[in-house]
Amino acid sequence: xxxxxxARLATAVPSLIGVVIVTFLLTRxxxxxxxxxFAGPTATEQSIAEVxxxxxxxxxxxxxxxxxxxxxxxxxxxxxxxxxxxxxNEILTRLPASAELVLCGLVFAIGIAIPLxxxxxxxxxxxxxxxxxxxxxAGVSVPVFFTGLLxxxxxxxxxxxxPAPLGRLDVFFSAPTDRTGFYLIDALLDGDxxxxxxxxAQLILPALTLGIFALAPIARMTRAAMLSVLSADFIRxxxxxxxxxxxxxxxxxxxxxLLPVVTTLGMVFSFLLGAAVLVEKVFxxxxxxxxxxxxLVASDYAPVQGFVLAMAILYISLNLVIDLxxxxxxxxxxxxx
Amino acid sequence: xxxxxxxxxRPSEPGLLAHIRNVLLENPVTLFAAVLFVAFVLIGLxxxxxxxxxxxxxxxxxxxxxxxAAHWFGxxxxxxxxxSRVMVATRLDLTIAIVSVVSVFxxxxxxxILAGFxxxxxxxxxxxxxxxxxxxxxxxxxxxxVAALGNTVGNIILATAIVNVPIYARIARTEAAIRRDAGxxxxxxxxxxxxxxxxxxxxxxxxxxxxxxxxxxxxGYAILNAAGLSFIxxxxxxxxxxxxxxxxxxxxxxxSGDWWIALFPGLALMLAVFCFNLLGDGLRDIVDPQRRT
Numbered sequence: 001x002x003x004x005x006x007a008r009l010a011t012a013v014p015s016l017i018g019v020v021i022v023t024f025l026l027t028r029x030x031x032x033x034x035x036x037x038f039a040g041p042t043a044t045e046q047s048i049a050e051v052x053x054x055x056x057x058x059x060x061x062x063x064x065x066x067x068x069x070x071x072x073x074x075x076x077x078x079x080x081x082x083x084x085x086x087x088x089n090e091i092l093t094r095l096p097a098s099a100e101l102v103l104c105g106l107v108f109a110i111g112i113a114i115p116l117x118x119x120x121x122x123x124x125x126x127x128x129x130x131x132x133x134x135x136x137x138a139g140v141s142v143p144v145f146f147t148g149l150l151x152x153x154x155x156x157x158x159x160x161x162x163p164a165p166l167g168r169l170d171v172f173f174s175a176p177t178d179r180t181g182f183y184l185i186d187a188l189l190d191g192d193x194x195x196x197x198x199x200x201a202q203l204i205l206p207a208l209t210l211g212i213f214a215l216a217p218i219a220r221m222t223r224a225a226m227l228s229v230l231s232a233d234f235i236r237x238x239x240x241x242x243x244x245x246x247x248x249x250x251x252x253x254x255x256x257x258l259l260p261v262v263t264t265l266g267m268v269f270s271f272l273l274g275a276a277v278l279v280e281k282v283f284x285x286x287x288x289x290x291x292x293x294x295x296l297v298a299s300d301y302a303p304v305q306g307f308v309l310a311m312a313i314l315y316i317s318l319n320l321v322i323d324l325x326x327x328x329x330x331x332x333x334x335x336x337x
Numbered sequence: 338x339x340x341x342x343x344x345x346x347r348p349s350e351p352g353l354l355a356h357i358r359n360v361l362l363e364n365p366v367t368l369f370a371a372v373l374f375v376a377f378v379l380i381g382l383x384x385x386x387x388x389x390x391x392x393x394x395x396x397x398x399x400x401x402x403x404x405x406a407a408h409w410f411g412x413x414x415x416x417x418x419x420x421s422r423v424m425v426a427t428r429l430d431l432t433i434a435i436v437s438v439v440s441v442f443x444x445x446x447x448x449x450i451l452a453g454f455x456x457x458x459x460x461x462x463x464x465x466x467x468x469x470x471x472x473x474x475x476x477x478x479x480x481x482x483v484a485a486l487g488n489t490v491g492n493i494i495l496a497t498a499i500v501n502v503p504i505y506a507r508i509a510r511t512e513a514a515i516r517r518d519a520g521x522x523x524x525x526x527x528x529x530x531x532x533x534x535x536x537x538x539x540x541x542x543x544x545x546x547x548x549x550x551x552x553x554x555x556x557g558y559a560i561l562n563a564a565g566l567s568f569i570x571x572x573x574x575x576x577x578x579x580x581x582x583x584x585x586x587x588x589x590x591x592x593s594g595d596w597w598i599a600l601f602p603g604l605a606l607m608l609a610v611f612c613f614n615l616l617g618d619g620l621r622d623i624v625d626p627q628r629r630t
Contacts, residue, residue, distance in 0.1 A: 014465070016472075019473065021469075026484075138611075140614060143564055143603065153591050153596050164592065165592065271474075271476075274474045274477055274479075277569065293569045296480065296569065304480065304481060305485075307481075308477055308478065308481035312474070
C-alpha cells in the first residue's frame with residue numbers, strides 16, 4: 001500500500017512542475033512593464049529602474065525563474081497592492097470559506113446524483129430515467145451564476161425563506177471561534193445553535209447552486225456506468241444463481257459502476273473549483289474566488305497569480321486523493337501498482 | 338428504353354441535402370436544435386437591423402420597467418430596451434464562441450493529429466503540454482490567462498481556446514494513432530505518398546466527423562466560459578451588450594425583485610448552450626452510436 005502511495009505521489013510531480021512553470025510565465029507576460037506598474041504613476045525613470053532591480057526583472061529569465069521558485073518554497077506569493085497583505089495569508093484565511101462551500105455542494109450533488117443515476121439505469125425508459133435526462137441536460141446548459149440568481153430571486157425575494165445573499169453570516173451574528181475555519185463545525189464546537197442555524201441558512205443557497213451544477217456529470221456517468229455493468233455477464237450469472245435483486249444491484253452492480261464515477265469526480269472538481277468563483281461572486285461569499293475576482297477588477301495581479309497557483313495545487317492534490325480512493329475501491333489497482 | 342437501363346444500373350445516390358434531411362428526421366430533438374441554431378445564426382447576422390430600439394439608447398424616464406408591449410423584455414436601470422440588447426448581443430457571444438472553437442479545432446486538432454501520427458518525441462512534448470493545461474481547473478486557468486495577457490475580448494477568445502486544447506488534442510491523437518497503421522493508410526504509403534499527403538488525404542478526412550461533433554459539444558462550453566468571464570468583469574466592457582455582462586448588471590437588481598434584467602439574457606445564454614449541446618449529442622449519435630448515453 002505504501003508503495004502504491006509513493007508511486008501515485010510521483011505521478012503528480014510533473015504536473016506540479018508544469019503548473020509552476022505556467023504560473024511563472026503568466027506573471028512575466030503581464031500587460032505593460034511590471035516595474036513601471038509597481039513603481040506607481042508618479043515614478044521617475046530612475047525609480048522604475050530601481051523597482052526593476054528590486055523585483056529581479058533585470059535578470060535573465062532562468063534566474064528570474066529560480067528566484068520565483070525560491071519565493072514559492074518560502075511561501076512568498078507576493079503582496080496584494082490593494083490590501084497590502086501578503087497573498088499567501090489572505091488565501092489561507094479565505095480558503096476555509098471556499099472549501100466549506102465546495103464540499104457542501106459536492107456532498108449535495110453526490111447525494112442526489114448517484115441514487116438518480118442508479119434508478120435511471122435500473123428503470124430505463126421510465127419517468128425517473130427521463131427526469132435524469134432532463135436534469136443532466138439542463139445542468140450542463142444553465143450557467144451556474146444564472147442558477148444562483150434564480151434561487152436568490154425565488155427563495156430570498158419571493159418566498160423570503162433565505163437570508164440576503166451577502167456572505168457567510170448575517171451581520172447580527174459574530175463569527176464562531178476559529179478552529180477549523182468551517183463555520184458550521186466551529187459553531188457546533190462552540191455549542192452555539194443560533195450561529196449554526198444562521199451560518200447554515202447562508203450556506204444553503206450557494207451550496208445548492210454548486211450542487212445543481214455538479215449533479216449533471218455525476219448522474220450522467222452513474223447512469224452510463226450502471227447500464228454497462230448491469231448488462232455484463234457476471235450480473236446475469238448472479239441473477240441466475242438466485243441472488244436477491246438488492247445484492248445483485250448493490251454488491252455486484254454498484255460497486256463496479258463506482259469506478260468510472262470516481263474517475264469522473266476529477267473532472268467534476270475542475271468544474272466545481274471554477275464554478276465556485278462565479279457562485280462566490282453572486283453570493284458575496286468571502287472565499288478565495290471572490291478575492292481573486294476583486295483583485296482582477298482592480299488590476300492587482302499578485303493575488304490572481306497566487307490564486308491560480310493555489311487552485312492548481314489544490315486540484316492536483318484532489319486528483320491524487322481520487323487516485324488513492326480508486327485503489328481502495330478497486331483491489332485490482334493494488335496488484336497492478 | 339436506354340434511359341430505364343441507365344436508371345436501373347446506377348444506384349440511387351442521395352445528395353447531401355437528402356442525407357441531412359434523413360439525419361434530422363431521425364431524431365426530432367436534433368431537428369429542433371438545428372432549427373434553433375439557424376435562428377441564432379440569423380439573429381446574429383441580422384440582429385442589429387431588426388431590433389426595435391438601439392441597444393445603447395438610454396431613456397431614464399422609462400428605466401426599470403417590467404416587460405410591456407412596447408418593451409417585450411422590459412428595460413434596465415438606464416432605460417435601455419432589454420429585448421434589443423439581448424438580440425444584438427447574440428452576434429458577439431456567438432462570435433466569441435465560434436472563433437475560439439474554430440481556433441482550438443485548428444491548433445489542438447493539428448497538434449493531436451501530429452502527435453498520434455508521428456508519435457515519438459513530438460507526442461511526448463504535446464502530451465506534456467496538454468497534461469499541464471489539464472492540471473489546472475479550466476475556468477481558473479482562463480481567468481489567469483486573461484489577467485496576464487490583458488482584459489480584452491481577444492484574450493477571452495484566446496483563453497477559452499487554450500483551456501479546450503487538451504480535449505481536442507487527445508481525441509485527435511487517439512483517432513490518428515489508431516489509423517496510422519491501418520490497411521488503407523499502408524496502401525497509400527506504399528503507393529509512394531508522402532507523410533503530409535497521407536495526413537491530408539487519409540487521416541484528416543476520416544477523423545473529421547468526430548472532430549466536428551466535438552466542436553458542437555465544446556461550443557456550449559465555450560459560450561458558458563466566455564459568459565462566466567464577462568460575468569466577473571473580464572473582457573467585454575459595458576455598455577457593450579453581451580449576455581454574461583447583462584446578467585451581471587441585472588444581478589444587483591434581483592434582490593429588489595427586478596427579475597427581468599438578468600432573466601432574459603440568462604435565458605438566451607441557456608438556450609444557446611442547450612442548442613449546441615443537443616446538436617452535438619444528435620450529431621454524435623449519428624457519427625459514433627456506441628458512445629450514446
